[in-house]
Amino acid sequence: MKRHRIISLSVLLALIGAVGPVALSGYIAWRTALGKEREKLGELAELSILRAQKAFAESHEALAEMAASPLAPCTLPHIAKMRSVVLASHYVVELGYFRSRTLLCTSWGAITPPGHQARTDFVTPDGLQVTARLRPLGNPRHPMMALQQGAYNALVNPAALTDIIVAPNVELAIATPEGRVLSSTGAAATALLSAAHPRSPADVLAGIATRPGWIAAATEPLSQMDASLQAERMQIMPFGVLASGLLVGMVVWVSRKRLSPLARLQLAVQRREFVVHYQPIVALASGACVGAEALVRWQRDDGDLVQPNNFIALAEQHDLSMAIAEQVLRAVIRELGQLLAQEPSLHVAINVAAADIKSGRVHTMLARTLQGSGVNCRQIWVEATERSFMDIEAARETIRHLRAAGHSVAIDDFGTGYSSLQYLQGLPMDALKIDKSFVDTIGTNSATSSVTSHIIEMAKTLELLTIAEGVERQEQLDYLREHAVDMAQGWLFSRALPAAAFVAYHAQVRAAGALPPAPA
Numbered sequence: 001m002k003r004h005r006i007i008s009l010s011v012l013l014a015l016i017g018a019v020g021p022v023a024l025s026g027y028i029a030w031r032t033a034l035g036k037e038r039e040k041l042g043e044l045a046e047l048s049i050l051r052a053q054k055a056f057a058e059s060h061e062a063l064a065e066m067a068a069s070p071l072a073p074c075t076l077p078h079i080a081k082m083r084s085v086v087l088a089s090h091y092v093v094e095l096g097y098f099r100s101r102t103l104l105c106t107s108w109g110a111i112t113p114p115g116h117q118a119r120t121d122f123v124t125p126d127g128l129q130v131t132a133r134l135r136p137l138g139n140p141r142h143p144m145m146a147l148q149q150g151a152y153n154a155l156v157n158p159a160a161l162t163d164i165i166v167a168p169n170v171e172l173a174i175a176t177p178e179g180r181v182l183s184s185t186g187a188a189a190t191a192l193l194s195a196a197h198p199r200s201p202a203d204v205l206a207g208i209a210t211r212p213g214w215i216a217a218a219t220e221p222l223s224q225m226d227a228s229l230q231a232e233r234m235q236i237m238p239f240g241v242l243a244s245g246l247l248v249g250m251v252v253w254v255s256r257k258r259l260s261p262l263a264r265l266q267l268a269v270q271r272r273e274f275v276v277h278y279q280p281i282v283a284l285a286s287g288a289c290v291g292a293e294a295l296v297r298w299q300r301d302d303g304d305l306v307q308p309n310n311f312i313a314l315a316e317q318h319d320l321s322m323a324i325a326e327q328v329l330r331a332v333i334r335e336l337g338q339l340l341a342q343e344p345s346l347h348v349a350i351n352v353a354a355a356d357i358k359s360g361r362v363h364t365m366l367a368r369t370l371q372g373s374g375v376n377c378r379q380i381w382v383e384a385t386e387r388s389f390m391d392i393e394a395a396r397e398t399i400r401h402l403r404a405a406g407h408s409v410a411i412d413d414f415g416t417g418y419s420s421l422q423y424l425q426g427l428p429m430d431a432l433k434i435d436k437s438f439v440d441t442i443g444t445n446s447a448t449s450s451v452t453s454h455i456i457e458m459a460k461t462l463e464l465l466t467i468a469e470g471v472e473r474q475e476q477l478d479y480l481r482e483h484a485v486d487m488a489q490g491w492l493f494s495r496a497l498p499a500a501a502f503v504a505y506h507a508q509v510r511a512a513g514a515l516p517p518a519p520a
Contacts, residue, residue, distance in 0.1 A: 034205070037220070041207025044166060045216035048174045049209055052161045052182070052216075055091035059147045059154040060128060062092050066152045073097050073151070074105035082107035087454060093144070094136070094155040108450055111137065117153075118146060122180060125213065132158070132182055139445045145182060158183040165309065167220070174216040192217040262318055265311055268298055269323050275299045276331040277496035278348070280505055281467065281489045284481050289509040291347035292336075293383070293489060295496045296328050312353075321353035326365050329380070333373045335499035339506065340379050346506070349381040349410065357384050358394045363401040377406030383433065385412050392426055399428055410467065414455060425462065432459040434485070436470025443475045456483050 062085050071078040074097060082095040086107045095107040103115035115137055120129040129148040136144050136155060144155040161183040162172040171186030175193040184190040188204045193215060204219045268274065278292035298306035315321045332348050340346055356362040362382065370377060382402055384395075399409050410431035438452045459466045468480050471490030480488055494505055 037205060038207050041170070041205065041218035041220060042209055043207070044164060044170065044172060044218040045174075045207050045209035047164055048162050048172050048183075048216040048218075049211050049214045051164070052174055052214055053211070055156050055161060056124065056128065056147065058089055058091050059156060060126060060149070062086075062089055062095060062154050063128075063147070063149045063152045066095060066097075067150050073099070074110055079105055079107065079109060083454070087451065091156050091160055092154045093157055096153045096155070098148075098151050098153065117148065120148065122176060122178070132180060166218075169221055171219045172216070174214065176213065177210075177215055186219070188219040188221075189217045192219065261311075261314060265298075265314055265318075265320060268300075269320055269327075272327055273299055273301070274324055274327045274331075275305075275498075276328055276335065277498055278336070278502040279489050279496040280494045280502065280509075281347075281349070281487050282493050282509075283487055284477070284485055287509070287513075289506045290345065290487065291349065291381070292502060293349045293496075294328050294332055294351075296324060296351075316353045316355060319355070322356050322361060322365060325350060325352055325356065325362070326369055329366065329369045331499075332380070333369070333375050336503070337373060337375055339503055340375050343506075344376065344379070347379045347381050347408070349383045351383045351385075351412065354385060357398050358391050360394065360398045360401065363398060363405065366402070366407065367405060378408070381408045381410060381431075383410045383412040396427055403428060403430070410465075413469075429462075429464055431465035431467055431486075434466060434468045436490075439468050439470045439476055439480075439490070442479045443473070452479075453483060456485060460484075 065085055066082060069078070069081055071081055078097070082097070082105075086092055086095055096103050096111075097105050098117055101117040103111050103117065105111055118131040118134045121132045123129050127149055131146040131148070133143040134146040134155070136142070143158070145158045147154045147156065161174050162185050164172060166172065171184070171189035173181055173184035173186070173189035173193050175181040179194055181190055181193050184193075189206075192206055192208070203222050205222045206220075207218045209216045275297050277295050277297055279295055280289050281291040281293060282288065283290045296308055296312075298308075298311055300306060312321070312324075315324055328350055332350070336348060340348070352362050356365075366377070366380065366382075370380065402409055408430040409428075410433055411427075411429055412433045413435045414432050432455070434452065434455055438455060442452060456466055465487065466485045468476075468485050468488040469490065471477055471480065471488045471492045473492065476490075477488065477492060497505060
């Protein structure tokens with residue numbers, strides 16, 4: 001009996017000694033994960049505040065610039081001046097001129113009959129009169145935020161303040177300290193900031209950020225968090241409780257499961273886990289397939305394809321973008337080298353990060369990789385976003401080297417970033433890509449619907465080729481042809497295709513002499 005009791009107590013203590021640390025580690029993992037999640041939500045809220053500050057600062061600068069203009073109000077030069085200020089802005093979508101609280105003209109033309117100035121909701125410390133919900137005359141179904149100072153006002157889309165890429169079910173809201181919610185993507189986030197009945201729902205995990213004049217919230221359902229964190233905690237529990245070897249194995253296993261996104265991306269670069277899909281580019285005058293944009297995908301070892309917007313930013317932050325671009329180019333040479341050799345007029349465009357344009361190392365990488373490949377330099381186009389040209393002198397030098405080597409250089413997503421006409425005038429570019437956000441406005445009454453034609457005319461004036469992105473409807477294609485846009489890409493022609501499918505698509509277009517139906 002005594003021996004039996006000793007054995008029983010020993011087993012019980014062994015179980016407690018084995019289970020206790022595991023339970024504690026599981027609890028620590030739970031608390032750590034929750035803390036990190038709250039920190040991540042707080043960072044998202046902080047990012048929303050930064051966007052709001054930029055939007056208000058940009059609006060203030062635009063209003064000050066117009067206030068200093070000597071042009072006679074509502075004359076054609078004055079309207080053109082307002083329009084140029086809008087085109088140079090990232091957040092301002094329209095400017096208006098008032099006299100005695102009556103709207104006489106906007107950046108898109110004279111107003112007939114004249115409109116009236118809306119009621120001011122609040123005034124910022126630097127004197128901006130803010131109307132949180134203004135229904136524009138041209139598109140009253142989509143309220144805008146109006147910022148007035150003196151005789152001018154600027155319209156800002158409030159959705160831009162919370163237009164941040166987030167995980168599913170994450171909500172964002174931003175408000176003034178008095179509780180005036182200016183932009184929100186969901187009811188839970190709004191409830192945290194509401195002036196009338198501020199509350200924190202019990203089933204929501206929240207992160208709050210505050211700065212002078214602003215408060216923002218990011219929320220996520222706690223029920224969803226419970227399930228994911230419980231699963232993670234269970235995964236790090238050891239399956240054995242007695243052997244030290246199993247404990248070590250558990251630590252290794254947990255370490256692998258908790259591998260950071262950066263470490264996984266670095267490993268993917270080392271293992272060359274990136275594949276390329278090709279989005280056909282079509283010449284609108286002839287209907288011929290004249291090239292493709294090489295779009296990178298991360299193919300994990302489980303077969304899942306990760307879209308570039310989920311890893312490219314991380315790659316650029318940690319100096320991995322050039323290694324990925326080189327893998328993309330090698331894939332182009334390997335997969336399409338024969339087709340490019342047979343079709344000298346065909347080109348493939350690859351995307352290059354801003355840091356690689358600024359440093360100039362993209363030129364060295366292209367020269368090294370293409371040497372001896374049989375692919376002509378003029379068949380490899382370089383696409384760079386507007387951020388690439390913020391250091392205009394470094395960009396000019398890089399573009400000069402690229403074009404001297406035979407590459408064509410295109411500015412991607414023009415009009416969505418920080419650039420203006422001076423970038424195009426100061427850089428020896430070859431082509432301008434019209435962003436999908438502008439193509440989407442064709443045939444609509446949105447506040448930016450007329451910007452597309454101005455971008456096209458600007459490119460023609462500078463003798464740049466024009467390429468429209470995201471063409472999905474026939475009316476968009478008709479509009480682009482009517483305005484003599486050179487090339488286009490989008491689902492109306494084809495989705496991005498694997499190499500073999502793109503080669504077949506190109507052969508089908510060439511044989512038919514016209515565009516085939518878009519692949520399903």
